[in-house]
Amino acid sequence: MTQLLSIRDLKVEFSDRGTVTNQPVRGIDLDVSAGEILGLVGETGCGKSLTGLAALGILPRGARRTGQVSITADPAAARDGDNGSVAIVFQNPGTAFNPVFTLGRQLGDVLHRHRRMPGAERKAEVLHHLALVGLPDPKRVYGSYPHQLSGGMLQRAMIAMALLRQPRLLILDEPTTALDVTVARQILILVDELRRKFGFGVLLISHNLGVIRDVCDRVAVLYAGRVIESGTVNQVMDNPRHPYTRGLLDALPAGRNASERLNAIPGTVPGNLLSITGCAFRNRCAYAVADCALIDPVLTAAGPQQSVACIREGEL
């Protein structure tokens, strides 16, 4: 499997006038191969969105990234100075488009920046991509303004816009959060089919474990800026080894009724990650021991398809 994205020891820190104020990403290793969907899952504050932005190199002001991010360019796609590597699709389709231009114009602009072609050809290419993402009337969508289209259609159009860049890697940041469940499901089916057809890799960022289970091949669970468990979706979801992953899955109401209490993980995510010693999860962990405050757990293999960052991994 061709490796497309390789992230090693990614750290992101925020500074204010020279002093580091926070370190929301504290050393992340990730790999995405061609044709696979890697899910990045975690709750608010775990650093998953920043990781996606760091992979693209578009961090907010005051943020600095260290570590290695390498994206394998496709030699065949190196035309006009663009290695056609990575495209990102954001969460809220309604605000991702400029409201005063038609979709055809906006997609055409993106295409124009990355591949020069005469006007008529450009329009045909945009229409082709609009059809590719399952929009039933591409011509109508081409001439429509964003406010005239539903959330689901806009999300498809955003994916089309991303595909126009012929990416080797597609990053989806919470692609279904703003959509109804039935629409969201269609989008996930679409992404799944497109990657099978075109062979690009996908990094799917979401806080929704169900979405991850539905569409991802592998998953990395983030907590406080680190990957604390990773592996194939089946392994991690059916046989979670890290106490946090277990806690998350146990906290879901799915399949339970009111007579059972949910296993809520006590406490909250630490606010400032700079001053953490040892394991970031130990204050909320039912299995914490004295060593957890001293040793910073490293992601180690715990099975053929699974890695866990916990010093007590073998015992639990």
Add this chain to the structure above:
Amino acid sequence: MTAVLSLENIVKTFHHRGGAVTAVDDVSLSIEEGTVFGLVGESGSGKSTLARCAMHLMRPTSGRVLFEGNDVGTLGPRALRRMRSRMGIVLQNPVAALNPRMSIGASVAEPLRAHTGLKGTALQSHIDELLEEVGLGSEHADRLPHQLSGGQCQRVGIARALATSPRLVILDEPTSALDVSVQAQILNLLQDLRHRKNLTYLLISHDLDVVRYLSDEVAVMKTGQIIETGPSGRIFTDPQQDYTRTLIAATPGRGLTAAAHAPAAAVASLSGEGTHEEW
């Protein structure tokens, strides 16, 4: 009569310059005391509009809302205010549901000041009690909403809703904006409070798992109408309507190859066999 809230043939139409939209189209339901009624639907289903009519934040175009046996539309101002003290509401966005310039204590005190004569230390101790009940220490009373997390703000919202000891609490997407672990904490809290105080809940949500977990009775709404209603156990194991099945099948976590058929305007068939097509 044990029905705390009863909606009879509610219709709500909005008029724009371009025409009229019927958000709620002849909906009737009834909520028994001590139960949790779940209202499920996607955007545009009319569930939020229905909730607003139930709370008398909007007048229905036609139909009656009966709260504790009284027709809300015919109540005079004083009776209406009293009704409001017997109904609490918890909103979706916990931080936005609180006045950013008011301290937590002041926000919780507001309904108490409006409906009871409590003042001074009696008021203060009641506020502290409410905060303790929802799992917040009284030291939070002087803080501002932005200093608290989303989960903590939602606890404040619940404390405020319960301040005047209401009979019915309307929960509008109470956990949709919260993380999974925080959601679990809040759901546990809601369960505890419900049992301790014998509360009745009207739960509005698009999240089927949450509705299934909390509700006794469920109604599924689509484009302004209730298309199916029944005990929550039955609805989720043996749905009668296609739309209900589609909704259940679309719940994240059930896989993408479920039996439910995709709606008509969905993915166009992709030609191209083989695994890797050149751009």
Add this chain to the structure above:
Amino acid sequence: MIPITTAAPTGAAPSPAPNAPGPAQLLLRALQRDRLAAFGAAIILLVLVLAVFGQWLAPFPEQGMGATNASARNLAPDAAHWLGTDQLGRDVLSRVIMGANPALTISLLVVTAAALIGIPLGALAGYRGGWVDEALMRVTEVFQAFPPLLLAMVTVSILGPSLTNAGIALAVSWWPWYARLVRAEARSLRERPYVEAARAMGIPPALIVGRHILRNCLTPILVQATVDIGSVILAAGSLAFIGLGTQPPLPDWGLMVAEGRGLIFSAWWVSTFPGLAIFLAVLGFNLLGDSLRDLLDPRQVKR
């Protein structure tokens, strides 16, 4: 029955601020960071000091009030008269210093009056909507259709030229802006979840407007008011310049600029320094006003 065992997240992040800084401390901290605002604040402080203590700070207070000195006409700035003298021999420095008081007084009064009229009307219209809103909008449009200075000129011509009447005229021209500002804020704020929650709880509309709406549009009002103080100083100066404001021999920056017009090439200091005073005062209020928006953000109270 079932004890609540959900873990209380107290003590976990965000950690409570041990002593939330008071407004004075916040202001000082903010001024340290924002140099321009600090500069503006310094100017305003100076104007304030001159307005209050002018008659004791001015070297020739009676000349400030209008006493003439025929032997010292149109003297260039020197050791005795730092800013020179005007065509009636009066010390320009004294007159500039003592012009601060009427300038600041009238602008504070005008802005306060305009706000007191405009804010309640705007809040009412914005929150209620409907015909109340429509009626108010038509009324404000009538006022706003006139160029502000023109409306003030007409009013003063009717009432007679004096500083007080200029003030009344300006207040009449200014209130619609506050009404519209508050109306716009009220319209947007009434959709906020916390306002909806208040309605659902049965809070009376008057309290909702006072507690939830007005309290949260204070910031734009204060910002506007601060900048307006500067604008009114300029407008009052303009009215005085054309003879519709303060009447001679009282000190007034605009009037002084007018009086020195004919001497621009021979005794430039007579018009220039009062003009500079107007410029600096307006600049100061503008700079501070611009920075006030950030200073007044409730989120400045640190977590």
